[in-house]
Amino acid sequence: MEHASTDPVAARPRRVLITGSAGQLGRVLAEAFASDEVIGVDLGEWDVAGPAPSWLESPELVLHAAAWTDVDGAEADPDGAERANVGGTRNVAALGAPLVYYSSDYVFSGEKREPYLESDPTGPVSVYGRTKLDGEQAAGERAWIIRSSWLFGATGHNFLRTMLRLGAERDEISVVDDQRGCPTYVTHLAEATRRIVELPFGVYHAAAAGDCSWKEFSEAIFEQAGLDCRVRAISSAELDRPAPRPSYSILRSEKPETPRLPHWREGLKECLEEIARLDS
Numbered sequence: 001m002e003h004a005s006t007d008p009v010a011a012r013p014r015r016v017l018i019t020g021s022a023g024q025l026g027r028v029l030a031e032a033f034a035s036d037e038v039i040g041v042d043l044g045e046w047d048v049a050g051p052a053p054s055w056l057e058s059p060e061l062v063l064h065a066a067a068w069t070d071v072d073g074a075e076a077d078p079d080g081a082e083r084a085n086v087g088g089t090r091n092v093a094a095l096g097a098p099l100v101y102y103s104s105d106y107v108f109s110g111e112k113r114e115p116y117l118e119s120d121p122t123g124p125v126s127v128y129g130r131t132k133l134d135g136e137q138a139a140g141e142r143a144w145i146i147r148s149s150w151l152f153g154a155t156g157h158n159f160l161r162t163m164l165r166l167g168a169e170r171d172e173i174s175v176v177d178d179q180r181g182c183p184t185y186v187t188h189l190a191e192a193t194r195r196i197v198e199l200p201f202g203v204y205h206a207a208a209a210g211d212c213s214w215k216e217f218s219e220a221i222f223e224q225a226g227l228d229c230r231v232r233a234i235s236s237a238e239l240d241r242p243a244p245r246p247s248y249s250i251l252r253s254e255k256p257e258t259p260r261l262p263h264w265r266e267g268l269k270e271c272l273e274e275i276a277r278l279d280s
């Protein structure tokens with residue numbers, strides 16, 4: 001007698017809507033969910049600050065990766081960031097399908113000196129962090145809130161790609177050494193998402209194992225990429241960006257069922273290999 005498979009990969013394909021599908025996370029989510037029927041939309045197809053377009057077929061699962069992610073720009077245009085991150089999430093939740101909402105380590109103040117767990121009190125210090133936190137509420141009851149941090153991937157805007165460009169152009173750069181976090185490879189987060197959607201709705205912390213400062217991350221990037229560029233440590237005060245950032249935002253999960261992500265150094269290695277493949 002045959003038994004129904006419990007392997008999610010072998011299950012019937014679902015109609016999965018990915019918002020922000022042109023972003024660094026959205027792109028690899030489409031790959032991780034390739035055995036499903038994936039519909040990707042980005043700003044050109046649906047600005048989530050407004051209602052869903054009439055042609056959009058009802059999804060069975062939504063991976064909501066669209067967001068205003070310009071942390072400094074949000075300080076200058078808080079209404080714009082709120083429309084995208086809070087109103088946008090409300091509009092996506094209104095589709096009525098179970099929803100993955102990607103949230104951020106920036107919902108925390110950074111005052112703690114040991115890893116932030118799901119049950120820790122939030123306290124964003126920036127407009128971006130506040131809109132991401134309000135977005136968690138806007139996602140509604142049928143949602144997995146996945147908080148991650150310091151995302152990097154082979155495409156799009158991210159710290160790793162900026163460092164590869166600057167490291168090839170300069171002999172020395174200055175990088176902040178007083179913020180610690182978990183640089184997370186988007187492909188590892190996309191794989192973790194597949195497993196989290198098999199778990200009950202709720203908040204999940206899903207960031208890379210290990211932690212570092214931005215300076216330590218840049219040094220590892222140069223070492224792995226074979227770039228000869230010195231890194232000078234500076235403070236956040238010296239860099240003087242418009243948005244304050246938490247000085248400590250390491251995320252860990254207190255839920256035993258949450259998938260554990262590989263170490264950020266493994267993510268860095270895999271990402272550099274992916275970049276080399278895309279360039280060849």
Ligand SMILES: NC(=O)c1ccc[n+]([C@@H]2O[C@H](COP(=O)([O-])OP(=O)(O)OC[C@H]3O[C@@H](n4cnc5c(N)ncnc54)[C@H](OP(=O)(O)O)[C@@H]3O)[C@@H](O)[C@H]2O)c1
Nearest residue numbers: 020022023024025043047048066067069102104148150151
């Ligand atoms: N990046 C990080 O370090 C980080 C850390 C923790 C959590 N997160 C969260 O993870 C998710 C994915 O981040 P990501 O790094 O992949 O971001 P990303 O690369 O900036 O991608 C976001 C995508 O959403 C699009 N978008 C922006 N506003 C939109 C709107 N109103 N309607 C529809 N699409 C819109 C963007 O288009 P344009 O590029 O044209 O604006 C972009 O293609 C976001 O929810 C983010 O808040 C990110």
